[in-house]
Amino acid sequence: MSNLAIRTCGLTYHFGNQKVVDNLSLEVEKGSIYGFLGPNGAGKTTTIKILLNLLKSPSDTVFIFGKEINANRIASLKRMGSLVEQPAIYAHLTGKENLVNRCILLGISKSKVAEMLKLVGLTDAASKKAGKYSLGMKQRLGIALALLSDAELLLLDEPTNGLDPNGIIEIRNLLSDLANNYQKTILVSSHLLNEIEKIATHVGILNKGKLLFQGTVSELQTFNTPIVEIITDKTEEVARFLTTKGYEVINPGISPIQLPYQSTEETGKINTLLIQNGFTVYSIHFVKKDLERLFLDITKTN
């Protein structure tokens, strides 16, 4: 029996003439937290909508728990909870009423409402109209709606959007808890690499509809080596000097000068070397690659 919660085989989707998902082959293992990364407009939300059968996929391209989605729509949706884009909530109903309405539609007991409100920290705002909620509160309510059915597979589209740092940490811990202690499979999309790295077990990177990378977080690290950035008074001279000393300058002649990061000690040595040779160092620090740079590296490697 397949160990995959989600499998897409060469999935392609067009909006009119525009190809938004291009030959996508996702593989999401049961029990994993799959970070679905990509910049805005990469096709993440479209893919999630296809997985929920909101957008019709070609037959035999999308499988949920081994079953083809178009032929098994209701059975598949029964096993999924979702949050897509902005949370879909009725503004004229209170937070509690939104959850009760979802209980009615799911045919489940309303007793879970209080538990969900507590879980996402909305107990005190339960009787307030959802239209008057802040963006963060709406997002929390959206997460509660997704969790309400106790589904095996959660599809969460940028769930930390609009949350403050504490809220982001709480949601991150909640997702880890759901995967580790309740064996949920979670696909969580984001455009922030560092956010995903903290919780995901697996990562898929999407750009312009194409899957550039898919694998475990440790496999991703091979592409994501940090770099040292140096800002000095003489960019070109320093770059030449470092090259003669055996260092690999990634971007010769451009400020800040970039070198592959080796260790803290090595960074200190570079600093000392430059100062001893009469260069003024304004700043020297190590940075992790942003998503854009990572894309470039992955694309180059591919």
Place this chain on the structure above:
Amino acid sequence: MYALLISLKSEFYKSRKTLAFWASILLPIVICSMVTAGFYFESKKIIAQNFPSEALWMMYSGSILGVMGTLILPFYVIFTAFSVNNIEHKNDTWKSLFAMPLNKFSIYTAKYLYAVLLIFICLMLFGIVNLACGHLLHFLNNGFKFNEFSPVTILSKLYTKLFLCSLGILSVQFIISLIWSDFLKPMGIGFIGLIIGLITASKHWAYAYLIPYSHPVLVLSEKKEAATMPIFTQEVYTSLIYAAVLFLTGYFIVLKKSVK
């Protein structure tokens, strides 16, 4: 069937605080109260004309039906069709509704049936409040002689016919409101349809029955005799055919609808 029932229950739950729901209850009460107040304050003049009880009932009910049937009912139907769909457009909740493990036919049918139910409640209340207010007038001033004739049969037939005739308009407006999320298109198209319906029906155009918006006016322009007035007339059949065809068309639109 279970999916349809829970969808219907959810429609009631989420719209019970909206204007469309309360309008179905308040419209009959407000309109009948206003006409009743008019009759009460003009009671001397009306009683002096010494109408027989049946004519008095027809005059009183005609005042309610005239305002309601030709103008308010079509607008209420247009508004109900808009409101039932707009609740999803406005809150961007089509995506969560269609991501529920329910078949699309149940979700769509529940929305349509809920709109039908609101119109049914509204017209049933119109009938009940119409009768009750007539008897209230008699109670307040027994010179009216509302007690000498029972208008139950004729009013039941008229309100039933109006209900059946509203289904054609509802189905046209339901599809328009399903496709477009804005307020102006369904209201604008409905308003134009209503004007065309009013003109063609009042000018007795032979093919007016083919225009759904003319059906309530056609019903109200019929000769009102309790014993002989049939319920299923040409405009009622046409309205039901429109309703059936457009209901199925709406379902195929839902099936093809992509939630972008």
